[in-house]
Amino acid sequence: MAHRWLHDLIGTLWSLLTDRPVSLYAASVLRIGYGLLYLVFLVREFPHRDEIWGPGSPWTPALAQQLFDQTGWNSILLLSDSRAYFELCYVMALLTSALFMLGWRTRAMSVLFAVVVTSFHARSIFMTDGGDNLILLMTLYLVLTACGRRWSLDARRERLRTARADNAPVPVRSFYAQQLQDARITLTTVVHNCGILVIAAQVCFLYGSAGLYKIQGPTWGGGTALHYALNLELFQPWPALSHLVDEYPMVIAIAGYLTVLLQVAFPFVLFGRLKYPVLTVLLGMHIGIAVLLGLPLFSGAMIVADAVFLPDRFYAFLPHLWRRATRRTGMRRPAPARAVGSASVPPQGRPVEPGSKHRAPAGQQGTAPG
Template sequence: MNRFALLISRGITRVTEAALGPYQSAVIRIGFAATWLLFLLREFPHRQEMYGPDAPWAWGLAQQLIANNHAFTALMWSDSQVWFEIVYALAVVSSALLLLGWRTRAMSVLFMIGVLSLQNRSIFMGDGGDNVIHLMSIYLVFTRCGQVWSLDARRARRTDDARARGELPRATGADRVGPVLWAVLGLALAVATGAGRLSGGWLAVFWGLWAVQGLWWLVGRRARSAEPRILLDIVANTVHNAAMFVIMAEACLIYSTAGWYKIQGSRWQDGTAVYYPLHLDYFSPWPALSDLLASHGIMVMLVTYGTVMAQVAFPFTLFNRRVKNVLLGVMMVEHAAIAVILGLPFFSLAMIAADAVFLPTPFLRRLGGWAARARRELSSRRGGTLPGPRKQEPRTEETTEHTHVGFTA
């Protein structure tokens, strides 16, 4: 009984004392922000036909659907061309800033608004990859995904270094952008609420997120003791870890359901399912390559059965780290092949980003080191100078300095 109580105590401590998976949450943030950004940029010439006034799913039809399912989309606030361009630009800018890790708390919310606004406007335009982005954009709001590999983390390090050199008073908050951004977003939220554009659950969600950030800044700036700040850190860590668990469960659910549904299909049972999409013009960006693969029956059968087995087995491999890492690499290679052979790059990028939550931390650390060395070498070739390598520990602006907390990691 004492051992069981000790295990429970250790588990609670581990969940609350730190935001777990800082590198995994960072790569998820970068992956999904990059996927959505690239998609928006590629479809920029066709944005009117997909989500704008010229969309086949007319604004009136979308309005009727939203009235029934109560989904959120800012594009239903007005049918004007100017408003559509503003929302589309907001989606592009928020994706880019979230990718860079600038004010990740605020950008994650704006990123979610952009994703939901466009996808819920024309629900028949999406595929499986869009559904994954749709869900992950919501989950990212509750993560501390800017602890590493972000402008927020770099700003926090520089602030700490300045304080260590005595350049900044310890009790003075140096950040002014965060509170200003918080005030601007609050004003925009008040205008939308006053105009009757928000109601019900979404009204509570957005005002709740805004109020939590204000409370965090107020406690960090005004609290005379450390207890309130510690309590907020515990809550933030718990929410982050719960969101990361949901992301992992979602990835497992996607693969397991896809695998078990495939088992029920006759084409997957006889090993010919992969043959048919290779002969569809819509999924053949490289016809010669598709014909070459389809001409080898053994290869088609192995890929068909291998796909089903990998998807069904993946959730169970999480109990063995080595097997999981091997199968994870296989799944990522498979998605990369789908991107090239079937012409589904954004679906594949979305799935690879979802898979990244299971990547081992040592590998991600090495990956970050390789990227930093490549950046320094590129800068040196151009005649620039960069400081030597420095180990980047998972941290947030909130955990390093509570007196200037804004919309950060």
Template sequence: MTTTPAAAVRAALPRLLTTLAPYQAAVVRIGTAGTWGAYLLREWGNRRVLYGDRSPWSAELNDRLLADTHAFTALSWSDGRWWFEAVYLLALLSAGAVALGWRTRASTVLFALTVLSLQNRNVFLGDGGDNLVHLMAIYLVFTRCGAVWSLDARRRARRPGRDPAEWGEPRALADALAAMLHNCAMLVIAVQVVLVYATAGWYKVQGARWQDGTAVFYPLKLEYFTPWPELSGLLGGSLLVTFALTYGTVAMQVGFPFSLAARRLKNVLLAVMVVEHLAIALLLGLPFFSLAMVSADAVFLPTAFLLAVQGRAAGWWAARRAARPTGEAVGEPAGAVAGEPAGGSGGSDG
């Protein structure tokens, strides 16, 4: 029996109007906000030199650049120190709120605005991971990234609202449209990650050092990228190791988009790439770049794996509470621990 396109669309519509991949969205939310917040904390002592009134890239020079790029930054509204301090502190607070999932609908908007404000104040900073944080911050605004594993989910579990079936038509329609917008944003995140790996891989293929298998050798010999000189020297001293790492990196990046057609192969490559990013963080001293990449990669994590992690965490928490002396534990709904959304297709994020 032949299925017409119209029939296929009608069959898929209920799924499209349901919030998909809420756990993956939560991991992307936590990872992206946590990475940016950790970076801002690390650079607290240097903040005025990087983005503020002491920056070599002055406000006047930045204003000339903004006139050409039309990029947004709230720091262009005033070049005063206290305005900058307020924006920087707001960026830290919004990153914490997004990571915890507190009022995510509003906090993701504030998070995106503060990320853009700081990064567009000095576009010459960063190691590549900042570009990914920049994009993820915008995409998260359109997702229901607080549906699970958030303070919002905990609050909804304690005070569940009305069942969506009881909502009036306007609110039910708005909920369905919000779910569809979330699904589209998650698709955009997935496509963005694929484009990052595809472009990186194919550009590497064209490079002479990647073709002869020596590209990984050179950063291992640069002092700036060797926080552990002994370890870098050990790896860089083996021709076979550098050859394998060089060709392996190219093969994984070029092959990852094609692996999406084979779920098991995709999961294996995803695990290897996460290990690779952690190795980059350790060997090359690029922790925030690696964390940003791992956070974006999380969009492809299997739901079964994330549910297993949730089950382990819930079991550990229940065992810990059971071990407390009688009378210390305060009862909580199971959904608050598990982080399940209350009712409907994902509920409200704030």
């Protein structure tokens, strides 16, 4: 009995891994989210690009190279000391982030985007916050996924190509060509599903480890951790708002306990409907971190990472919900009614047989053939 159960379980997992790609919409949301986040990050730091990554950075190329010799990292920004070369790399990074977000030639753009993020992260690893660490990991994982099959320019081009090829004759392939095509599809599906699994596992590990580390600290157990965080000058973008929130110690203590509880329980609630309220509370927590502590890049990276746990049916329903909302608010005007005598065929009445007492309905008399 146990052998049969194990055999059925392995067969189910193998079918889940090889039958079809999972979470295609979620992968596209991750592509759009991280591409947009890094594009906004580069645009925001454009006036300070030389101090952070350029030749004028306090973390000089010589110091970066010494670190690379110890860690094994590398960066395309150190291939030349020319300022013109650095400016060209920065413009190409902006362009790559935009094209990756839009899903243009996603296979190639995902690799280039990973190279860009890795190079900028390694060039000045001590000059940015912790948000780009998660973005770096996710960009490496997204290379494995088919993140351009939904909500992308590639998907639009594929739809147009399929529509044009509907009436074209199907080319006859040889047996070996068909076998190679099937093997390619299966391999792509397996790699994509493994990439999605690794992304989900990374987020679960992040939340679980963060919750377990918090439990070991006395400030989280005493409910005062958020009080000390709100009074750090380095993390006070709006001091007045931080002091206002700090005036409610009971709320701060409850928020701290709830944060630890959700982070520890997160990996265990993913297989039921309880994950939806948990993800909603985590969304509010990350928004609070972005506003109160001034870490929008980290919060945005975590919010986008949480999107991998929403099913595809949720994302497929969003366009229908958007169209319904636009119709209710009047943003989209209904299609104009066709005038009488247009290309539509008018309703035809029944022919009235001689001597019959039944008459055609009003408005349809005279439409029957004589």
